[in-house]
Amino acid sequence: LHFTLMVVGASGMGKSTFINTLCESSVFPKTDYSDPQKAAMPKTLSLTPLTVEIEEEGQKLALTIVDTPGFGDNINNESGFYDILGYIEQQYDDILAEESRIKRNPKLSDNRIHALLYFITPTGHALREIDIEFMKRLGARVNIIPIVAKSDTLSPKELAEFKQRVMEDIAFYKIPIYNFPIDEEDDDEETVEENNELRSLLPFAVIGSEEEVVINGRRVRCRQYPWGVAEVDNVQHCDFSKLRYMLLSSHLQDLKDITHDILYEQYRTEKLSK
Amino acid sequence: LHFTLMVVGASGMGKSTFINTLCESSVFPKTDYSDPQKAAMPKTLSLTPLTVEIEEEGQKLALTIVDTPGFGDNINNESGFYDILGYIEQQYDDILAEESRIKRNPKLSDNRIHALLYFITPTGHALREIDIEFMKRLGARVNIIPIVAKSDTLSPKELAEFKQRVMEDIAFYKIPIYNFPIDEEDDDEETVEENNELRSLLPFAVIGSEEEVVINGRRVRCRQYPWGVAEVDNVQHCDFSKLRYMLLSSHLQDLKDITHDILYEQYRTEKLSK
Numbered sequence A, B: 001l002h003f004t005l006m007v008v009g010a011s012g013m014g015k016s017t018f019i020n021t022l023c024e025s026s027v028f029p030k031t032d033y034s035d036p037q038k039a040a041m042p043k044t045l046s047l048t049p050l051t052v053e054i055e056e057e058g059q060k061l062a063l064t065i066v067d068t069p070g071f072g073d074n075i076n077n078e079s080g081f082y083d084i085l086g087y088i089e090q091q092y093d094d095i096l097a098e099e100s101r102i103k104r105n106p107k108l109s110d111n112r113i114h115a116l117l118y119f120i121t122p123t124g125h126a127l128r129e130i131d132i133e134f135m136k137r138l139g140a141r142v143n144i145i146p147i148v149a150k151s152d153t154l155s156p157k158e159l160a161e162f163k164q165r166v167m168e169d170i171a172f173y174k175i176p177i178y179n180f181p182i183d184e185e186d187d188d189e190e191t192v193e194e195n196n197e198l199r200s201l202l203p204f205a206v207i208g209s210e211e212e213v214v215i216n217g218r219r220v221r222c223r224q225y226p227w228g229v230a231e232v233d234n235v236q237h238c239d240f241s242k243l244r245y246m247l248l249s250s251h252l253q254d255l256k257d258i259t260h261d262i263l264y265e266q267y268r269t270e271k272l273s274k
């Protein structure tokens, strides 16, 4: 079973930590920021997929992750959009080219992105221009799932208000995001309820951590502050566990189906009609 | 007694909250972000000074604050530099023009910026390109004091490492900042020690809050999380109280003297030599 995820957001939004938390292992090495010379130079986005084998509810899964370090980091961030959009469309082009071959290549791997996790900076205000632009431009090509990065920055009240304003912006600017579609005819009541609940949590508030502490005899992944311990898997603290279950279990197939049956087909039609 | 402060940093870095915390009252109204239409449009920086009368150790102080909402918020952030630098130099031009008048204007107010608090986004990595560029370009014109914004985002270990990397970047890129200068001859040992301690805290870690909670009978300014309470005035939690004392008490005069005797004179010489 395969699944491909892309993570996008400014540097330092906890994307690498999130991936390691998701995979429950140090998949992404921490970038070395100790050399002043390289840390701050404008970089072109390096988009390199990394595949990890993980197990989810007894099922082996080959999870491919494409990290996009530093989107929005530069003084002028125009080029970042094209790097990412270009990468996504390149994967569609590869499939399109393969479809048209007489002699098929059985070894061809499908690297299309099934979900793009967009890490929103937790300002406490609303979406910024760059967030709106990015999600609008890419929402037609890939399933976008908006995430509140480092959500332990926000108090419960600030988080609830921030989520609400982000969703109002998404509606106002008609930003296409993955919205847990329900099939009125096919889906049973439990599925409808589950989808409604997930949709009500958007954007998902994430806390990531590779550090563990023993609390009441349990090993708990968390961030330790002088004033307390923020727990990754505690639903009172953030939505990480619900997001993980959704991505790697309950909604994995739907995200893949939408990518193949709708987003890829849309791209193919537009490209072949030119 | 007068003092003028400027705050610079991305939107949502807690600048307005910091000002209100500093003045111990709601000086800056919270921007209304509930209208999606205005929240995300690229704005030119609106630089409007606001004067508040506060009392510091029995001394009345007219504190003028220039907020610069949203530096670094746009997709392309080049213009922000010029807005801020232009404002600072305009205040020098006003003094220069006044100096050359035959008939003095006794009502002229001196709006020169005595300290610029630069709010660094707490990424946990190092300075970003925009931070380096900004502080390098403005450091020759104004006393820059680097701040770790929303420092409750970082664990104690992350904060210590982040501070260290920021100071290494500042040294590497030769970024001029206010560095608590000591006069080897004039200053007594206590002053030398105080300055060394303040310099060792750079960049100052700030937590801001207008909310109060009663803890053990004391009223405490803090941020309340499900996992604990981060306190503004607790030196184990952040450097806010030391920064406040430094700015409004112990180093206020030095910041004004440097602005007038060194930075303004430098500008005047460069301008008149053209």
Ligand SMILES: Nc1nc2c(ncn2[C@@H]2O[C@H](COP(=O)(O)OP(=O)(O)O)[C@@H](O)[C@H]2O)c(=O)[nH]1
Binding pocket: A010, A011, A012, A013, A014, A015, A016, A017, A018, A030, A031, A149, A150, A151, A152, A153, A206, A207, A208, A209, A223, B123, B124, B125, B153, B154, B158
């Ligand atoms: N407050 C907070 N900090 C986090 C979180 N996740 C990671 N960090 C810290 O933020 C810093 C940057 O994380 P990193 O994963 O390297 O970010 P990336 O640049 O987006 O990949 C590190 O110091 C992390 O320990 C989180 O959920 N909350």
Ligand SMILES: Nc1nc2c(ncn2[C@@H]2O[C@H](COP(=O)(O)OP(=O)(O)O)[C@@H](O)[C@H]2O)c(=O)[nH]1
Binding pocket: A123, A124, A125, A153, A154, A158, B010, B011, B012, B013, B014, B015, B016, B017, B018, B030, B031, B149, B150, B151, B152, B153, B206, B207, B208, B209, B223
């Ligand atoms: N985590 C954290 N949040 C803060 C802090 N100070 C302010 N905030 C919150 O951050 C959000 C933006 O603050 P604001 O002062 O409006 O930021 P500004 O846009 O820079 O003026 C609000 O939800 C504040 O309550 C802080 O020290 N730490």
